[in-house]
Amino acid sequence: MPTDIEIARAATLQPIAAIAAKAGIPVEALSPYGKFIAKIDPHALPDSGDKPDGKLILVTAISPTPAGEGKTTTTVGLGDGLSRIGKRAMIALREPSLGPSFGMKGGAAGGGYAQVVPMEQINLHFTGDFHAITSAHNLLAAMIDNHIYWGNGLDLDTRHVALRRVMDMNDRALRQVVSSLGGPGNGFPREDGFDITVASEVMAIFCLAQGAADLEARLGRIVVGRTRDKRLVSAADIKATGAMSVLLKDALMPNLVQTLEGTPAFVHGGPFANIAHGCNSVIATQTALKLADYVVTEAGFGADLGAEKFFDIKCRKAGLKPAAAVVVATVRALKMHGGVARDALGREDLKALEAGLSNLARHIVNIRKFGVPPIVAINHFAGDTAAEHALIHHFCRNHLGVETVICRHWAEGGAGAEELARKVAALADDDEADFTPLYPTSMPLRQKLETIAREIYGAGGVSVDPKLEARFAELEAAGFGELPVCVAKTQYSFAADPTLRGAPSGHIVPLRELRLSAGAGFVVAICGDIMTMPGLPREPAAERIHIDAQGYIEGLF
Template structure:
């Protein structure tokens, strides 16, 4: 068993030149825009040239609600992609880019772990190919142009009290949640209250991840509602004439990034909206491109299936016209024990009854995913301390739910540890068993959509929303936005809006604090409970441990 850290394993990787990785998918070198030797963007012309090809099979990897014990969803996504290639299938993976916020905050990096990683790990977790910087710049260009328009006479009659476009940065910084801008007198404009969100919560991020090409991107950017007049009529980004320049800033960022796994298999890493405050999936353009180039595409959706998978099905699949053929639900024995009430420091001891007590969380996710008409396989991501009796308890529980659980050791062994899962997933994907349907129709009212998600996915008794919120939803319906899907902003740690409520709670209410219209992305965000769209750093941020060693190598990521 290896005792190397993730970053040491990544550093020892035998990477192949990126042109070779592209070749395996039939992408000629001229269609790649290289960023160094080990990463490249895939050109828009090439993507257009393969648009008429048939799609491969789509495999979604999701998970139970995350616990401090760790689940390993990205690790399993990467491992499964390697496993499919190892059993002779032509497979690619599609994951999200990492945000600097959690990288320097609590989470560390986001490129898998152990022997199931995507490389180059350091670059992917830091600036990568600059996509997030481009998104941040495009977003804040629009912010600057709004304030500038008001300063130079406000021809559009923007009501300064009703500017709804905030600013963003890709960092956790609670001091910026609520701010006042334009202090300092006449030369600096008119003071107003505003604030910052994290870049991954930006509507520009969502738009980049849902747009099909540059023309669609510009149209969606133009559709962003930035403010309202006194008569409550909306003002769009295209009224500010910002959509063209924003598209220029995002032109290269729209091209998916190609990198590789430790086993030199192709990986698309593109886009990165958070799943607890945004829609939590990598870009449509990366996924649809991969489906044209590979027979099997493994992608993931953020956090537990109550958030990521629900949004993947109801937002991404609906918008992109794609559907998953099979879903892999990641669980760990440790997380089951935690859901069963065991404290983190006691997870090392065998406790079969706690495993059994924690399994209802897994069971509820299985039921929820099945309700979309897609077959589900549970991947038990193996940790060295797991005992046979504990693993058997999970398998028996899952079998009783009419599904199956397969033990996976990709973290320790790479593709060799995940061939059982890969074979079963390929078999299910090829079987045509999936009868995918989203949870609600477009025509359903906005409040009823929120209510449907809360009751059918979270198993809540009621949605708590005051008159102001219900009136706002009705107003948007009158304005022609009633057919949009809902993007729930909710804690990832529980089915409820209370992060401490583990397991499979029932009898809870879902309080809606605020609703935001993302007219360009094409969804309505419902902000539940205490969730923040600009996170803060923890008491001891990961940044304190990150630095360069004497060899000039990065230490402390992961």
């Protein structure tokens, strides 16, 4: 079997204008970035007339393990499968971050014969959206410090500047820094720090904004700090929002690419689901729904993170009504949740597999709490056995009342996902979905966090120290009590402890910090040891990435 990059390089790509025409996008709406990538101006699209919006299908997964689940690969395979059975389908994905690409995870454009292409460009600088977001965020940071330097007319308390700088790379040395050293000409020294760009509130705003006017209004609501008498200071007060919007103007247009089989795909925005809301842009999703009959999108990491935030934040804010959810699992990952070591995953172990199915079961139960019908996609690996597949089928049918489909899209492309495509289309067309968020906006913030912890994570509760209790009260008093809660925690477990696999119950979720994202429209609850600026692993992928004698990039995939 050739490698992912060998498959991508061997593919014959269609000109992006042909992909756009297939999606119903006229050439005047295209701003090409070379032969195979284009920005799309949603305002230049023809009126869809009486066409109803397409069916929105979420692809999510069990809690991730080093054994792999293949959520993005399944999203691409399902999109291609829908196209193969004659459905008008589009895919809506997030853009990869350079942090994971050069760190541990590698590229995020799918794999095998289920990829979005051109793979190298997508996984690297692509159309520059992340650089625009980084620049807009750091412009605001620079204007805050400049305002303080030139007299601090707003009386901003320099001990309580809330905005950290960002960069799109993993760098643990920048988590906590002291800025403005070197004398009065460099400003006033203070403690500061960096987050990764995907954790930026500007990224969240970019992905939740429904147009340029909404983007600028949301940017203006970013709370950058407070005065000495505790009045909140916003980006609008700093007079930064116009310039920030200018930097984001072109980036806000969705990026159109294609799969290996020519299915149109929007790849736009990229917040992480373990530290942000983990979904692609609302503009890309809404545009795809206007164009296609079925739109397949994904939300990051397991359903306890990405799917919960997709439902409670993105769908709630944008008025989206998902029709079905695909929960991706692999035999290998399920065995790992059942206690098998990584080096022993190639051996059949039905006892461990049965134990690991508890993780899948909880995710299925959780999806149904939102009124969305689920189906299970088993991403096939060559080492899987018939007995292992039979055990999963039996458990899901008899204990969960949910269908399972063995998928071979990695090796066979859309042909390997045709059965999944037929069943997902039928599930979506049945109109069984009755989407409802997990909690009402009127619920107090602390109770929202408790509800997520108990209902989604199976926790016994949340531990909150007195200072954070006061922070809840402060946010409520300031008028932010109606906002949803975005939990930042480890992706590897339902608990805040990444070593607890399977479906732990009764654990306590430790709340470490509360951050207000007033522009994005949610409150971030940072739990456990999760970091908003990741570090590189012991042997980062960057050590293996290079350009060969022929000018090809090697080691990225």
